[in-house]
Amino acid sequence: MMKNLQIVIIEDESATARNLEYILKEINPEIHMVKTLQNIAEAVDWFALNESAYDLIFSDIRLSDGLSFEIFRRVNIRKPVIFVTAYHDYAIEAFRNNGIDYILKPFDKKEVQRTLFKYDLLIASVSNNEHAETGILLQKLTNTAKKYKQSFLIHYRGRLIPVEAAKINWFRTANEMVYAHVTNGMQYIVEFTLEQLENDLDPALFFRANRQFIINKNAVDAVEYFFNGRLLVKIHPLPPEQVVVSKAKAMHFRKWLDQ
Template identity: 75%
Template sequence: MTQNLHIIIIEDEAATARNLEYILKEINPGIEIIITLQSVAEAVDWFETNDNIYDLIFSDIRLSDGLSFEIFSRTKILKPVIFVTAYNDYAIEAFRNNGIDYVLKPFDKEEILRTLLKYNTLIASDANNELSKTKSLLYELQYATKQYKKSFLIHYCGRLIPVEAAKINWFYTANEIVYAYLADGRQYVVEFTLEQLERELNPSLFFRANRQFIINKNAVDTVEYFFNGRLLVKVHPLPLEQIIVSKAKAMDFRKWLDQ
């Protein structure tokens, strides 16, 4: 087992982070936990100012302010990542983002030991370059010809209504139900989560503004500066709640609008 291993934990559940740290140090007392980061925004800020002081990352996927994949798209992270999650539907995304393993919660000591041994095998065999090449090839095969969702078959009042994705101005979630709003004011329930929609919709047309909204670029009327570096987005039709883009996402949102 590699000694003096420096690890970053990205986890918004304090009890889970403490349990993971306890197991890691029980397996290898030489492990040092550099820091535990609890959100996408906190992690982006930390990685932008700290580089090459760690060897390995353990990261949850669903964090309080979004998916941890956003961290890896916004910052340059070259070190391997072990994703620890309660969900088993993110395997391809994990592999794209420096993932070398995928551990499902609830985990135990044996599972963490297994994944550390896998990490050690990669390091010992100097396989990182080959791993990167393999990931790159798989990414090209999986996504070079990716077909984004073009329409939805909506169940409404005993009927099936086809609706073009491009005609949906924004998606909104409340009480675990996702609604699609059209330009003419009609709204329908769709049988997807926002996380699923985020993967299925064309990212050049749709943007995940926050935990409640995915918006269509063509629906944006104005963007105003809000408190603490955030943005207030006005769309049509006007939703009951304000659409606020966080400071961490503000730059990406502006780039998306300016494409």
Template identity: 70%
Template sequence: MTQNLRIILIEDEAATARNLEFILKEINPGIEVIVTLQSITESVDWLTDNDRDYDLIFSDIRLSDGLSFEIFKQIEIGKPIIFVTAYNDYAIEAFRNNGIDYVLKPFDSEEIHRTLLKYNTLIATGIKMQQTKTEALLQQLESVTKRYKKSFLIHYCGRLIPVEAAKISWFYTANEVVYAHATTGQKYTVEFTLEQLERDLDPELFFRANRQFIINRNAIDTVEYFFNGRLLIKIYPLSQEQIIVSKAKAMVFRKWLDQ
């Protein structure tokens, strides 16, 4: 097995990262884990400054700030990537056949050993990961692993209440607190920022109207023309604050609503 292998771990769970590093070094003492990166932002920054100073990447799919695919969309990766995932989906098999491998959580020493053998085979046969091929495979894996938030477990009056995302008319932020307004008229506080919600909610159902509102398409009553090319959204239940879509975002909103 290849000696002096320099590996990057992209993993936000410290225990998982430590376990993976232990298994890797147990299999091959010549392996060096040169860095463990915990987020998209940290990974992009490090990989930008250390373009080729590694041989192989083990990357979790879900990180604290999103899906790791965002890393590989932002910067060119010329080295093989082995994805660590909790999703056992038929489409992932395509990655194995096309040169990008995967490790299914929870993994063991045998699974890690198998994927390192595959890496060695790729190197021995001179197979290189082309960026265009990598991007196509990332799109395929992303399509089967993207899971949008379907419900919220909300603290309310000393209880935990499950509320379906589809039954929330809009999300609104004020004074650094985010509120969810249900179709029933009930108002809840949620422990998410609008940025997190924008990422986790189904974009076919929810739209970020402006800095304060994310709205559910099924809650929209009417759309009116406002000053300077902006749009005024009337929503149900009624909002005390006006929901205004900027001129720059109006066309995108109209296309989203008309699909």
């Protein structure tokens, strides 16, 4: 592992920042914590004055004053970022904003160690003079970035049927089975849980609406305000039960639709 690695943490939850620092030091005592930044405004000011004071950034995505992607739009940061978040849904945008990896909370030592190993491999693959240039690292990352599931091979009545992921309107779980409803009107049982699908499907196209549904953006006809800040989503074809997005997910769901 790279010695004397200089790390900046962007995290508005002090306990999470301390936990990450503890894990990093446990993995490699020679890691130096340069700075912990708690919000966009503070980060923009600090990075503007400290362009070369660090090697790697660990950044949460949702901060108290917005999404951390705003930092990378306002300051020219040429160092790689590992995003640490509780949400799957920002994966695509993370890789567009200096991201070389994406780990989910609650993280553990094994996960942090894995992502540092990936960073070391990327560093080793470029020359010393270029070792932390994000542009170079991201080019190296192209072949290792996560590939989302593009199709399903479904068992149906003694046959194997290939179905494009983009042609699935929605996935629904019921009676411990998961059903995929396709644009041609067919419905199939798939051998995945919604949790597995949430991780494997492109978050730019699919959204985990609630415990029962993952929906395709192209299947959304309309959205209505529902009780207690929730949203009622009208999708086609009409599913056997209503699709309701919780108040906690409502704002993110609207942003997802607006991309």
